[in-house]
């Protein structure tokens with residue numbers, strides 16, 4: 001038996017990207033913050049996102065069979081919080097436009113257009129398998145990352161030169 005607290009503490013150590021997944025129904029935009037965006041396949045290009053069974057966005061994705069992925073940048077933690085909160089109009093805080101019939105946030109550095117290929121039940125979530133039909137990326141933007149229960153960004157480690165061969169021989173001789 002796994003304690004829920006232990007599982008949550010473990011998963012808090014798993015850093016994720018942060019994206020707003022969107023869909024459009026009857027002219028109205030819907031969007032939810034996710035940390036579950038994962039690459040699934042290269043040929044053909046596919047991603048997955050896990051949405052809670054009771055997610056309003058999931059209901060719209062079930063109906064429309066399509067969704068967009070807005071990959072957020074380091075300056076967009078506020079937007080991520082809004083799209084995870086119960087405010088009435090999440091899109092009021094964000095400039096957006098319909099792109100390929102899906103809501104695209106104006107300043108998000110990454111954008112995917114996806115067709116829902118399959119929905120797979122997984123406990124209290126549903127795994128949405130999406131076939132990617134379009135990709136757009138602003139390459140220089142620093143990503144928004146969520147880990148240890150806080151927003152942050154990615155930072156590359158300084159390059160460490162491998163130890164010289166003489167150091168390695170000396171280490172073996174010890």
Ligand SMILES: Cc1cc2nc3c(=O)[nH]c(=O)nc-3n(C[C@H](O)[C@H](O)[C@H](O)COP(=O)(O)O)c2cc1C
Pocket residue numbers: 018031032033034035036037050051052054055056057058080081083084085086146
């Ligand atoms: C950083 C972060 C990551 C999240 N990741 C997910 C996720 O992957 N799947 C999910 O269903 N909810 C996730 N949530 C919670 C949803 O954004 C939140 O429950 C939202 O209110 C659901 O909205 P909806 O019912 O309109 O879909 C995340 C929240 C935050 C702040």
